[in-house]
Amino acid sequence: MRGVEATYRLCALRIACSFRTVSDEAALVIAGQVPLRELIRERKDIHTAAQGGSNATRAELKAVARRSSFGRWQTQWDGSTKGRWTYSLIPKLKDWLERKHGQVDFYLTQALSGHGCFRSYLKRFGHETEDWCPACGSGIVEDAQHVLFECHRFDDERLRLEAEVGARISTETLVPIMLSEPRAWEAAAEFASSVMRTLRVLERRRKQETE
Numbered sequence: 551m552r553g554v555e556a557t558y559r560l561c562a563l564r565i566a567c568s569f570r571t572v573s574d575e576a577a578l579v580i581a582g583q584v585p586l587r588e589l590i591r592e593r594k595d596i597h598t599a600a601q602g603g604s605n606a607t608r609a610e611l612k613a614v615a616r617r618s619s620f621g622r623w624q625t626q627w628d629g630s631t632k633g634r635w636t637y638s639l640i641p642k643l644k645d646w647l648e649r650k651h652g653q654v655d656f657y658l659t660q661a662l663s664g665h666g667c668f669r670s671y672l673k674r675f676g677h678e679t680e681d682w683c684p685a686c687g688s689g690i691v692e693d694a695q696h697v698l699f700e701c702h703r704f705d706d707e708r709l710r711l712e713a714e715v716g717a718r719i720s721t722e723t724l725v726p727i728m729l730s731e732p733r734a735w736e737a738a739a740e741f742a743s744s745v746m747r748t749l750r751v752l753e754r755r756r757k758q759e760t761e
């Protein structure tokens with residue numbers, strides 16, 4: 551069972567092009583992959599209902615089972631202690647999972663998981679000794695929240711995105727805006743890509759300076 555879970559998780563991570571350090575909970579949500587335990591439960595529920603003489607079609611049984619598993623998954627996501635940055639961006643699974651547009655790429659994954667070239671992340675995994683923002687100074691942690699929504703280094707990119715989508719972006723609004731229309735999703739993906747690429751360049755530069 552562990553082996554299957556591990557393989558399944560790797561698939562979720564590949565889909566999200568994610569880092570190995572992202573929790574299972576967050577990786578599955580970002581990738582939009584129903585947890586294996588729920589798929590197994592769905593199959594069992596469909597089988598039980600069919601055996602029990604249900605008049606519903608197989609498609610209807612599947613839809614009912616999927617709704618139940620989304621409900622259980624949502625409860626687990628609400629109660630989990632893992633992937634809380636992702637949770638603050640994507641608290642409601644249904645809207646995210648049932649969207650009709652939007653691919654999650656490498657850079658969006660970093661923004662949505664908080665696992666990327668943020669100093670808080672790099673420090674947590676032993677790649678940096680400090681976690682404060684080099685532009686904003688000590689006391690201000692360079693994490694995903696700061697970089698995406700606050701840091702003045704990315705004012706231009708942020709303003710461009712906000713002009714494009716016609717709204718202020720924040721932890722609460724980013725994902726709902728992305729889900730509102732394909733163009734908004736693309737604009738947010740470009741924003742994440744531009745910001746994450748810049749962070750990567752800055753990290754390389756810091757490394758070279760200290761070497």
Ligand SMILES: [Zn+2]
Pocket residue numbers: 683684685686687690696700701702703
């Ligand atoms: Zn900053």
